[in-house]
Amino acid sequence: MKKALIFIIVLAITIYGLIYVLKNNNDQSVKVLSPKTGDVVVIGSIQKIEWETKNIPESYKISVSIRRIPPPPLQEEGQEFDPIIFINLPNTGSHEWTVSNMYPEGNYILDITSYASIPITNPISGESEQFIIKKANVIGGDRDSEGCLISAGYAFSKDVGACIRAFDMTPDIMKAAKMAVNYIGRSYALTVVSFNSYEEFGSYDIMFERGEERVKQTVYIKNNKVQSVSASLECHDSPKYFVIEKSLTDSVGSDILIKYKTNLNQIMPCVYKVENEDFELKNVSAEYFLAFTDNFLLLDSGTAPPPRELIVYDLNSRKKVFTDLYRGPVTQIGDNITYLSVTSEKVTTKNCPSLSEYTADGLGAVIMSKITVNLSTLTKKDLGQKECFSTQ
Structure with a gap:
C-alpha cells in the first residue's frame, strides 16, 4: 500500500513538473x-x-x-x-x-x-x-544641435558622448572612445576624428577635435586605462602678432600666448615658450582663439552650442575690452567685426515660426540680430537683420 502511495506521489510530481516545463517553454x-x-x-x-x-x-x-x-x-x-x-x-x-x-x-x-x-x-x-x-534641426549651417558635422557623416552618440561615424568603429573602439570622453569631458562639437588600435591588449589612440575651432586632442589608452592626453598646439599668424594656442589635457579650453612682432616679415616658431614681452592668457572658461583684427584678439568662450561668449582683448593695452553673446560666423574688416548678437526681444510664434517645434524638442529660442562693432570706439550698429535660433 505504501509503495503504491509513493508511486502515485512521484507520478503526480513528475506530471506537474512536466506541465510546468511545457507551460514555461511555451511562454516565450x-x-x-x-x-x-x-x-x-x-x-x-x-x-x-x-x-x-x-x-x-x-x-x-x-x-x-x-x-x-x-x-x-x-x-x-x-x-x-x-x-x-x-x-x-x-x-x-x-x-x-x-x-x-x-x-x-x-x-x-x-x-x-x-x-x-x-x-x-x-x-x-x-x-x-x-x-x-x-529630420535633424540643423544649427549653424552644416552642424546639428550637438555640433556634429552632418555632411562628413558624423552623428552624436549618447553612449560615447561625442560625434562619431559609427560605421567606422568596432565595439572595442567605441568603448575606448567612451573611456576617453569620460576622461577629458564632454563639450559641444566634440568629435572622434580618427583612432588607432594595437595588438597589445586594450591599447588605443583616440584623436578628437573639439568645438567649431576644431582644436585637436589625443587620448592614449593602454590596458584599457587612460595613460596620457597630448596637448596640441595651434598657431595663428598676422602682420603684427603671432598666437600659440595650447589645448589643455585635463579640461576644455586652451592657454593662449601672444607674441609681438618687431617687423612684418618676422617668422616665429610654433613653440609655447613664454618670454619677457609676451602676453599670456591662461584658460578660465574654455577659451579658444577665434580671430585677429588689426589691433584686437577675439576669443570664443564656452562649451555649449551657440550662442556663446565672444571676448575681445586690446593687444596694445593687453586688457579685456568687450564681451557679447554671439553666433558665428564673425567677419572682420580692420577693427570692425560683424556677427549675430543676442537681443532681449521676446520670442513669439510671429517672430519665430519654429518656436513650437523648438519647444516640443525641449529647446529654448532666442532672437538674434546681425550687428557691426567698431572695436576702436566700442560702438555697435544694428544692421536690421534678425533671425530666430533654438537654444539649449
Whole structure:
C-alpha cells in the first residue's frame, strides 16, 4: 500500500513538473524596451534599440524591422524604404542603430523577432511602442544641435558622448572612445576624428577635435586605462602678432600666448615658450582663439552650442575690452567685426515660426540680430537683420 502511495506521489510530481516545463517553454516572448512612446528619433543620430526575451535559447538570433504608420498617409504603391534594419544579431538585449535618411518623417514601430535559424520558422516577435522619426534641426549651417558635422557623416552618440561615424568603429573602439570622453569631458562639437588600435591588449589612440575651432586632442589608452592626453598646439599668424594656442589635457579650453612682432616679415616658431614681452592668457572658461583684427584678439568662450561668449582683448593695452553673446560666423574688416548678437526681444510664434517645434524638442529660442562693432570706439550698429535660433 505504501509503495503504491509513493508511486502515485512521484507520478503526480513528475506530471506537474512536466506541465510546468511545457507551460514555461511555451511562454516565450520578446519585449521591446526602447524606443518608447513619444520618443523623437532624429535622422542621422545613433539610437540604442533595447529588448528583453523570456524563455528563448541564447543561441537564437534577433532581427529588427521597421514600419511606418499613419499619419501622414502611407505610400499606396511601391516600397518607401527597406523595412529590414538588422538580421542575425546576437540576443544581447541591445544594439546601436544609425538612423538612415531613407525614412520619411512620421510615426513608426519597430518589430523585433527571435528565431533559431534562417529560413525562419516559429518566430517569436514583439513590437515597440510608437515613436517619431524627424529630420535633424540643423544649427549653424552644416552642424546639428550637438555640433556634429552632418555632411562628413558624423552623428552624436549618447553612449560615447561625442560625434562619431559609427560605421567606422568596432565595439572595442567605441568603448575606448567612451573611456576617453569620460576622461577629458564632454563639450559641444566634440568629435572622434580618427583612432588607432594595437595588438597589445586594450591599447588605443583616440584623436578628437573639439568645438567649431576644431582644436585637436589625443587620448592614449593602454590596458584599457587612460595613460596620457597630448596637448596640441595651434598657431595663428598676422602682420603684427603671432598666437600659440595650447589645448589643455585635463579640461576644455586652451592657454593662449601672444607674441609681438618687431617687423612684418618676422617668422616665429610654433613653440609655447613664454618670454619677457609676451602676453599670456591662461584658460578660465574654455577659451579658444577665434580671430585677429588689426589691433584686437577675439576669443570664443564656452562649451555649449551657440550662442556663446565672444571676448575681445586690446593687444596694445593687453586688457579685456568687450564681451557679447554671439553666433558665428564673425567677419572682420580692420577693427570692425560683424556677427549675430543676442537681443532681449521676446520670442513669439510671429517672430519665430519654429518656436513650437523648438519647444516640443525641449529647446529654448532666442532672437538674434546681425550687428557691426567698431572695436576702436566700442560702438555697435544694428544692421536690421534678425533671425530666430533654438537654444539649449
